[in-house]
Amino acid sequence: MLPVGVIIKLAKLGDGPEIFHTIQGEGVSVGAPAVFIRSSRCNLHCHWCDTDHTWNFEGTPWKHEKNTKYQKSAVTWEMETAAAAERILSFDCSRTIITGGEPLLQESAFLEVIQVIRQKKPAHQFEVETNGTRIPCPEFAAAVDQFNVSPKLANSGMEEILRIRPDALRFYAANPKAWFKFVVASADDLQEIKELMRLHDLPREKVILMPEGRTSAELDRIAPWLAECCRDCGFRFSDRLHIRLWGDKRGV
Numbered sequence: 603m604l605p606v607g608v609i610i611k612l613a614k615l616g617d618g619p620e621i622f623h624t625i626q627g628e629g630v631s632v633g634a635p636a637v638f639i640r641s642s643r644c645n646l647h648c649h650w651c652d653t654d655h656t657w658n659f660e661g662t663p664w665k666h667e668k669n670t671k672y673q674k675s676a677v678t679w680e681m682e683t684a685a686a687a688e689r690i691l692s693f694d695c696s697r698t699i700i701t702g703g704e705p706l707l708q709e710s711a712f713l714e715v716i717q718v719i720r721q722k723k724p725a726h727q728f729e730v731e732t733n734g735t736r737i738p739c740p741e742f743a744a745a746v747d748q749f750n751v752s753p754k755l756a757n758s759g760m761e762e763i764l765r766i767r768p769d770a771l772r773f774y775a776a777n778p779k780a781w782f783k784f785v786v787a788s789a790d791d792l793q794e795i796k797e798l799m800r801l802h803d804l805p806r807e808k809v810i811l812m813p814e815g816r817t818s819a820e821l822d823r824i825a826p827w828l829a830e831c832c833r834d835c836g837f838r839f840s841d842r843l844h845i846r847l848w849g850d851k852r853g854v
């Protein structure tokens with residue numbers, strides 16, 4: 603028996619939930635057709651976050667480079683997990699990417715979404731985009747096919763004690779489903795990444811570096827030297843393909 607009926611808080615897009623069909627634009631599955639489901643709320647508040655509508659609400663003290671505060675009810679869509687699963691199933695697509703915000707803040711609700719979909723499509727693939735600060739429960743870890751773990755660096759503006767959780771990084775470092783995707787804004791970030799790898803045993807072959815940027819021009823400033831650095835250091839490089847194709851738009 604599946605416990606369905608729990609409410610999940612998603613980001614709102616237009617007059618519905620932020621659930622959309624596109625291609626994975628980042629990381630190791632880049633180019634794969636996928637349905638994204640965007641969780642509302644985050645435990646971090648990165649100053650360059652491109653999904654600040656999931657957390658930068660009126661009345662909160664968080665600083666963001668856009669300086670926009672959102673009315674919580676205007677950017678949140680609450681629905682039953684079964685309805686979210688049905689919406690995902692309405693697309694003819696075999697991969698779902700659970701993102702946010704930080705989806706692990708609602709892991710039991712997302713586990714229900716996964717279970718409802720798997721009942722109908724047992725081979726459906728699920729990726730989770732996470733900031734790597736929380737250890738998933740065993741059931742959630744077992745249900746997910748791939749974790750795209752994106753630990754935040756000093757360039758996020760977040761205090762280290764909030765963004766780096768050694769226990770969680772140790773869990774992902776030992777989990778074959780995890781890839782580590784770092785957002786790089788400048789050459790200074792590389793030393794920090796290498797230090798994190800050393801301290802938390804992150805496997806080099808699972809590390810992906812991605813340029814920071816919300817326009818093609820911003821990506822172009824970083825991508826060429828970052829790709830060379832990946833070649834020289836044995837990291838993977840990821841562009842942000844959705845930004846190249848569609849720009850900094852919601853729902854793509």
Ligand SMILES: Nc1nc2[nH]cc(C(=O)O)c2c(=O)[nH]1
Pocket residue numbers: 624625626627628638653701702731844854
């Ligand atoms: N196409 C596309 N690919 C993505 N990969 C990670 C995304 C995210 O926002 O987590 C994202 C996104 O928002 N769109």
Ligand code: SF4
Pocket residue numbers: 644645646647648650651652653654702703704733754
């Ligand atoms: S962890 Fe991700 S979603 Fe949360 S504030 Fe940072 S960039 Fe945004």
Ligand SMILES: [Mg+2]
Pocket residue numbers: 652653
């Ligand atoms: Mg995004």
